[in-house]
Amino acid sequence: MDAILTYIVNVVSLGGTYALLALGLAVVFSVLGLINFAHGELMTLAGYALLAGILLGVPFWAAVLAAVLVGGVAAVIMETTAFRPVRNANPATLLMTSFAVAMLLQVIFQNFISARGQAVPVPSLFTGSIAIGNAQVSIIQAISIVVSLLSLIALKVFFDRSRSGWAIRAAADDFETLRLMGFRASRLIAIAFLISGLLAGIAGVLWVMQRGSVDPLMGLKPVLAAFVVVVIGGLGSISGAVLGGYLLAAIEIALQTWLPEGLAPYRDSLTFVLVIAVLSLFPNGLFGKRVAEKV
Amino acid sequence: MNHSHHRRVTGALVAIAAGTLLLAACGSSGSSDSAASSDAAPAGESCTVKVGVATGQTGGLAYVDVPSLEGFDIWVDEVNAAGGIDGKFRVETIVKDTRSDAAQSATVAAELLGEGISFLITPGDADPSIAAGQLAQEAQVPAMSWFGSSPVLPVAVGDFMFSNAFGDNAQARVLANYATQQGYTTAYTLGSPDSAYTSNLPRYFKEAFTSNGGTVVGEGTYTMGQPNFNVIADEIKALNPAPDVIMTPAYEPDFPTFLKAIRGAGINTPVLGTDGIDSPTTLALGETAEGVVYTTAGVLANEGPMGEFFTKYNAKYGKDPEAIFAVTGYELGNVLNAAVTNAQSCDPVAIKDAITNLEGVQGITGTISFKGGDRMAIREIALIKVTGGERSLVEVVIVDPATVPAA
Structure with missing residues (x-):
């Protein structure tokens, strides 16, 4: 029973972070058809902003808020400077641009901050654990569960209730028609990037609080995981990104928990085998639309 | 629409992968004709020791390789200001970034070997050092890792591969x-x-x-x-x-x-x-x-012999060293200094033989030996x-x- 409870806690905390990241990718994909590989660098940037805030001595909550905002603003700047000029080019160009932005930022972090990781002194209030039934849950895990769930709920409200949210969901279905109906593409794309950056900022803060350090390449692994999540969930599906996040976490944690130690080197390969299995049953992802091939 | 995106994205990814493979292949094909072409001056006569540095200035190994090279550069400045090793063997470094990637380390090593180096420095980890070291082994040029501490490294490569680190x-x-x-x-x-x-x-x-x-x-x-x-x-x-x-x-x-x-x-x-x-x-x-x-390798503190190094480091970089690797990078210079002095030559094979027999080379943290070991440095370990x-x-x-x- 404890093992199951512990498992669920681990899945929900990691899955929440994956869901936030994947949503960030999905929101941009729905308006631009672009998987933004520089998304991970927005996380890294938020991590450095959090560190800067702490070092400057501002209250922790203010540093967190600033870090999340930095993620959002940086995403909008990224869109206007890097992606807008190539917006109408083919998707491969956009993809290459996102790789270039990612590498550029990594090198900037390395050369202007440090190639080494920087410790982020999170207040000691956040180390320690609380008991839920017979299971111990670390405070940071509990925070990441609550924050990711709240963010997802807030986003759900935004998508259901606001005109922009509604428009982004519609864009995921058919952006061209939406534009014909009089929506300004630039505004919608900027909003999508802003949301995506804020989500990266939140995920970045949660990530750094768990890890205790921030380094120039920090965003690489999570963005790859988020990419897998988006593919499992179905490219362009927003609810798929959320469920995909929890599904990938469930697979990863199950393998970490129950895979015999001798098979440990195959853990990542097995994760991807399961992902391939899901995709061979659902070629468009779990929630992807079936699209008839145009001949 | 999404479907065609998807297909094009996949196409682009395949193209990237193919391009990377092609680059890697081109890089390593250059190695066959890169046998050391160091102009071997007769023993004792002055010559220039060309040192190729294949190092991860960016990426995951930068935390070792960047400070190591900083320390090594201090030694190079010092030794050249004194007219070279033993007053006659000037040191010239050629530095290339491996981006902390094993395949790129091999590519870079092949380029450096093609330039006729006498000595190759490889990244501070065994895996890229094996990739680079194998080419050096083939070209009969001694290679030494900044601080790759896995003892499988020299075993996997051969008698031309050394590490400046103690073994794991x-x-x-x-x-x-x-x-x-x-x-x-x-x-x-x-x-x-x-x-x-x-x-x-x-x-x-x-x-x-x-x-x-x-x-x-x-x-x-x-x-x-x-x-x-x-x-x-x-x-x-x-x-x-x-x-x-x-x-x-x-x-x-x-x-x-x-x-x-x-x-x-x-x-x-x-x-x-x-x-x-x-x-x-x-x-x-x-x-x-x-x-x-x-x-x-030692306690990084501004006192004793290390305090002297702190002063030199500060003079060149305007800050204190952050990692012991700056010190061990300088010490790799001490090792090269002793080897070339003993070899009295820029010939790669002579330098390799000299490294194999080094005993009690004075570094900053203590003494460094290779004689009687498995080509991992025999040196003090601080707890x-x-x-x-x-x-x-x-x-x-x-x-x-x-x-x-x-x-």
């Missing part, structure tokens, strides 16, 4: 002996199959600790860069009997993550680490890292305890090679 089997012996002295009889080890360093160190520790009469009660594995260590923490908590001590070669960013996870889960078992965590990041973890004990956010020295040990677990 030696540092594991030091940790095991420390554990036994502290009265610990049970241990948990955490390693990762992702690198020679992280996979072999727990094995060496187990062998040494078992030979001392200790028992390893659990062995965990992680993936480098994994998001969190909560599952591992639960696994350690469930161990019966509970371990007296935890040993891991994990380094940043994994080490801080692991440490936060177990301390967060209320596990207060002492933790033993290895030289990869000798960085300001560990010290800056505050309360979490208090009491962590680890092995490294350090994190106390109040500072490094405090527990003891300095020179390990008897006979007691070291086999590579």
Whole structure:
């Protein structure tokens, strides 16, 4: 029973972070058809902003808020400077641009901050654990569960209730028609990037609080995981990104928990085998639309 | 629309992969005709020692390679200001970035070997050093890793491959002996199959600790860069009997993550680490890292012979060195200095023979020898305890090679 409870806690905390990241990718994909590989660098940037805030001595909550905002603003700047000029080019160009932005930022972090990781002194209030039934849950895990769930709920409200949210969901279905109906593409794309950056900022803060350090390449692994999540969930599906996040976490944690130690080197390969299995049953992802091939 | 996006995205990814393979192939094809073309002046006559530096100035190994090169450059400036090694062998360095990637390390090494170098410096980790070292071996040019400490490195490459580091089997012996002295009889080890360093160190520790009469009660594995260590923490908590001590070669960013996870889960078992965590990041973890004990090349402190190095480093870079690797990088210069002095030549084979026979070369942290070893440096190992956010020295040990677990 404890093992199951512990498992669920681990899945929900990691899955929440994956869901936030994947949503960030999905929101941009729905308006631009672009998987933004520089998304991970927005996380890294938020991590450095959090560190800067702490070092400057501002209250922790203010540093967190600033870090999340930095993620959002940086995403909008990224869109206007890097992606807008190539917006109408083919998707491969956009993809290459996102790789270039990612590498550029990594090198900037390395050369202007440090190639080494920087410790982020999170207040000691956040180390320690609380008991839920017979299971111990670390405070940071509990925070990441609550924050990711709240963010997802807030986003759900935004998508259901606001005109922009509604428009982004519609864009995921058919952006061209939406534009014909009089929506300004630039505004919608900027909003999508802003949301995506804020989500990266939140995920970045949660990530750094768990890890205790921030380094120039920090965003690489999570963005790859988020990419897998988006593919499992179905490219362009927003609810798929959320469920995909929890599904990938469930697979990863199950393998970490129950895979015999001798098979440990195959853990990542097995994760991807399961992902391939899901995709061979659902070629468009779990929630992807079936699209008839145009001949 | 999405479908066609999807297809084009896939196409682009395939193109990237193909391009990368092609580049790698082009890079390594250059190696066959790159046999050392150093103009071998007769022994004793002045010549220029061309040193090729294949180093990770960017990427995951930059934390070792950047400070190492900074330290080495100080030595180069010094030695050339004095007219060269032994007053007549000037040193010229050619530096190329490997981006901390094994394939790129081989490409860069091939380019450097093509320029007729006498000596190759490889990154501070075994895997890229093996990739680069194999080409140097083929070209009969001696290669030395900044601080790759896996003893499989020289074995995998051959007699032209050296490392400026002590072996991981030696540092594991030091940790095991420390554990036994502290009265610990049970241990948990955490390693990762992702690198020679992280996979072999727990094995060496187990062998040494078992030979001392200790028992390893659990062995965990992680993936480098994994998001969190909560599952591992639960696994350690469930161990019966509970371990007296935890040993891991994990380094940043994994080490801080692991440490936060177990301390967060209320596990207060002492933790033993290895030289990869000798960085300001560990010290800056505050309360979490208090009491962590680890092995490294020396205590980085502005005093004694190292204080002199601090002054030189400050004069060139305007700051204090942050990692011991700046010191060991300079010491690699000391080793090259002794080898070329003994060889009285810029000929790669003569330099290699001289390195093999080096004994008691004076460095900053102590003396460095290769004679009688397995081409890993025989040098002092410092045992350090994190106390109040500072490094405090527990003891300095020179390990008897006979007691070291086999590579």
